[in-house]
Amino acid sequence: MLPSGEQIAIAHGDQRVVVTEVGATLRTFVQGGVAVVEGFAGEEVPTGARGQVLYPWPNRIGDGEWRFSERVARPTINDVARATAIHGLVRWRPFRVEAMNQNRCVLSLLLHPTPDYPFLSEVSVAYHLGAHGLTVTTTVTNRDEVPIPFGVGFHPYLAVTTPTIEGVELAIPARAYVAVNDRGLPTGEILPLAGNALDFLKPKSVSGYELDVTYTELVRDDSGLATAIVRDTKGGTVELSVDRNFPYLQVFTGDTLEKGRRRTSIAVEPMTCPPDALRSGKDVVVLEPGQHWAGSWRLRRCA
Numbered sequence: 001m002l003p004s005g006e007q008i009a010i011a012h013g014d015q016r017v018v019v020t021e022v023g024a025t026l027r028t029f030v031q032g033g034v035a036v037v038e039g040f041a042g043e044e045v046p047t048g049a050r051g052q053v054l055y056p057w058p059n060r061i062g063d064g065e066w067r068f069s070e071r072v073a074r075p076t077i078n079d080v081a082r083a084t085a086i087h088g089l090v091r092w093r094p095f096r097v098e099a100m101n102q103n104r105c106v107l108s109l110l111l112h113p114t115p116d117y118p119f120l121s122e123v124s125v126a127y128h129l130g131a132h133g134l135t136v137t138t139t140v141t142n143r144d145e146v147p148i149p150f151g152v153g154f155h156p157y158l159a160v161t162t163p164t165i166e167g168v169e170l171a172i173p174a175r176a177y178v179a180v181n182d183r184g185l186p187t188g189e190i191l192p193l194a195g196n197a198l199d200f201l202k203p204k205s206v207s208g209y210e211l212d213v214t215y216t217e218l219v220r221d222d223s224g225l226a227t228a229i230v231r232d233t234k235g236g237t238v239e240l241s242v243d244r245n246f247p248y249l250q251v252f253t254g255d256t257l258e259k260g261r262r263r264t265s266i267a268v269e270p271m272t273c274p275p276d277a278l279r280s281g282k283d284v285v286v287l288e289p290g291q292h293w294a295g296s297w298r299l300r301r302c303a
Contacts, residue, residue, distance in 0.1 A: 003045045005094055012103040012129035018042075023091040024107040024125040026051035026156060029134055031301040035159040036134070036238055038265035048257050048267075049155040052091040055123050055140070056111070058153020059214070059250060059275040060084040062185050066279040069146035071118040073278070082183040087155070089116055090123060103129040110143065119148040121287075133239075133300025140294075142287035149284040151273035156299060157254070157265040158240060160232035165253060165263050171203040171229040172251055174215035178274045185276045190216060200251075203229065206266065210255045214274055216248050225298070228268045237302040245295030246270040247283065270297040 005021030018028045018039075025046060028039040040046045063083045065074045075085035095107035108124040111117070122141040127134060142148050160168055177198055179189040193199035198213055218226035227241040228249060242249065250269035254262055272295065273283040285293050 002042050004042070006097070007042060008097060008100060008105045008107070010100070010103050010105050010127060010129055015129045015133070017127060017129060017134060019105055019107065019127050021094050021097070021107070023052050023093065024095040024109070025053065025091065026127070026136075026154075029299065031133070034161065034236065034301060036299060036301045038157040038159040048157075048254070048261060049087050049091065050157055052087065052155045053123070053125055053138075054088045054153035054155060054269075054271075055090045055138075056117050056119075056121065056150040056152075057088050057278050058151050058269065058271040058273065060086040060184055061276050061278050062183065064279075068149050068278075069119075071146070073118055074115045076116055084183060084185065085116070088153070089114070095125070098124065113144075119146070120144040121148055121150065123152075133298055135296055135298045137294060137296040139292060140285070140287065141292050142289050145289055147286050147288050149278055149281075149286050151271065151277050151284055152295065153250070153269055153271040154297065155267060155269050156240070157267045158230045158238045159265050160230065161234045161236040162232045163264070165232075165266055166207050167233040168206050168266070169203045169229075169231040170200050170206050170251070170266060171231075172200040172215050172249060172268075173219040173226045173228060174201065174217060174249065175219060176215070176217040178214035178216060178248075180214070180275065184212070186214075186274055186280065186282070203231065206253055209253065211251050211253045212255075214248055214250050214271070216274070218242070218247060218249065220244070230266050230268070238299070239302055240268045240270070240297065240299050242270045242297040243295055245293075246272055246297055248272070248274055
């Protein structure tokens with residue numbers, strides 16, 4: 001019995017992924033024997049939200065109740081220092097394995113109403129390995145009798161082949177970022193990146209930067225994908241691409257993590273909305289009863 005429950009392994013060519021029952025968490029992803037994500041061991045409990053699914057909100061929301069569909073939500077504060085509720089409700093809950101074959105698995109969870117989130121919804125996460133790397137598709141279904149709001153995020157730490165991220169080049173396809181206060185909550189301003197030190201539209205080294213930034217106004221290719229790139233000093237390159245359903249990327253250089261994990265990888269987190277969205281209403285997804293929503297992101301190591 002492992003802390004993260006059943007371990008679901010899928011493979012395609014030289015790619016190997018392990019997803020855990022608890023949280024439908026991406027525990028490991030290796031390509032050609034080289035880590036694509038900095039994951040965690042089977043006997044470990046993940047820290048720093050490593051590889052976890054963030055639903056029904058990504059990032060954090062502030063203290064105090066919020067209302068929707070004539071229901072009241074009262075989030076439980078789990079980041080006491082900032083008096084915020086962080087990373088949603090499903091990352092420690094066991095998911096059901098709905099489907100599995102050699103290169104694909106699907107896990108789902110029926111999230112019942114609680115004081116934190118008084119709505120009935122179902123979230124399904126499909127992990128699929130193929131020629132383009134790992135594609136992660138999330139489907140949310142409103143199982144309630146009223147419209148429901150939500151946000152979705154993921155927390156992969158992109159791996160490097162060097163001991164730390166010093167000298168690593170980062171490219172973030174964004175033209176703006178979300179200004180936040182000292183609690184990590186938005187001030188209401190979306191600020192341009194041009195001329196700002198936080199601008200990584202053109203690749204540059206992360207040395208000297210401590211990032212925990214919500215990027216937006218993403219620059220996309222003709223297929224609608226926005227791609228972030230992490231390239232280490234030995235030439236190892238990892239790409240994370242998001243579709244149009246993910247208009248935000250949280251980038252975190254791990255400066256506040258525990259010893260041994262500090263600045264050893266870069267979290268690039270797909271998000272459907274900014275922090276505090278369930279309270280502010282900013283870019284939340286709203287589903288009518290019985291309605292579905294789906295969004296995808298992709299991860300791969302390049303030669």
